């Protein structure tokens with residue numbers, strides 16, 4: 001898919017903000033902890049290659065969700081450790097080894113399947129994934145884990161690490177968090193051999209449970225300057241959002257009273273008004289449920305009226321602005337701002353999803 005470069009819709013990415021956010025977190029956790037930047041899903045929409053290149057000297061390595069995301073980084077010259085967090089199909093292990101990737105091992109069944117492959121197991125690096133209560137992937141049974149680790153070691157596999165993932169580290173109630181933590185600690189205590197690297201901290205855990213970091217953190221959303229809890233918990237220190245979504249007025253008109261706007265004619269002007277059109281729509285990830293939300297023109301909130309179409313939205317303007325007037329959908333305009341978290345709240349989702357849904361059609365522009 002080609003980005004649409006010849007229209008005024010763009011996501012401006014502040015790489016300096018990403019650097020500053022990682023430095024801020026590192027300054028608040030013990031210096032001996034290893035830092036992974038999580039750049040899955042195209043670095044949460046910010047551009048995995050550009051982000052990885054920019055922060056490569058600040059981190060020990062990167063986390064991605066699948067083989068292809070890892071290959072993209074390797075193909076762009078990233079040589080540091082890359083840990084694949086999801087389950088890799090055993091038949092892809094030759095690719096994993098050829099590209100010096102590290103993978104999560106999440107079940108005994110997977111180990112049995114993987115050991116049937118004819119590959120150079122001595123070159124395979126893994127981290128064991130423990131399901132301490134997230135319920136997605138990972139070992140839940142200690143005997144199976146010890147057995148799997150024995151089988152892997154016998155085959156010559158390097159077991160570099162072991163990790164788990166918290167389901168509720170971004171919530172005010174820490175009951176479930178503490179249960180998962182206790183489960184993971186018991187699990188470690190029951191292992192025949194504990195790998196050198198032990199990690200459990202995503203962004204939320206690094207921010208609000210920094211006393212429970214084992215020896216590495218996996219930083220995702222904080223790198224991009226957003227609060228993992230949305231609005232539930234206050235950030236313990238400031239972060240800077242790194243993405244600004246902008247477009248511009250490509251059409252401005254005066255509507256008489258009683259005129260309809262958009263598919264379904266869901267909006268009818270009650271009096272004479274000025275309507276502007278922006279070249280962004282649900283195919284860009286600006287979803288249909290954004291109807292009724294606002295965008296910023298010269299620091300003023302202007303409501304999105306009528307349906308969000310695939311490629312365009314219509315907004316009500318306080319006055320006639322010239323064509324080309326910039327419009328901010330996420331970010332700062334004058335003294336006003338709209339955050340990805342604001343968008344998420346309106347849409348009934350989380351800021352992560354708002355960022356990840358921004359499609360490849362929107363060009364990413366890099367600056368500081």
Ligand SMILES: *Cc1c(COP(=O)(O)O)cnc(C)c1O
Pocket residue numbers: 038040085165201202203204218219220221222228
């Ligand atoms: C995505 C992910 C992370 C990063 O999560 P954030 O909340 O963005 O910090 C860390 N660990 C695992 C296993 C993940 O899947």
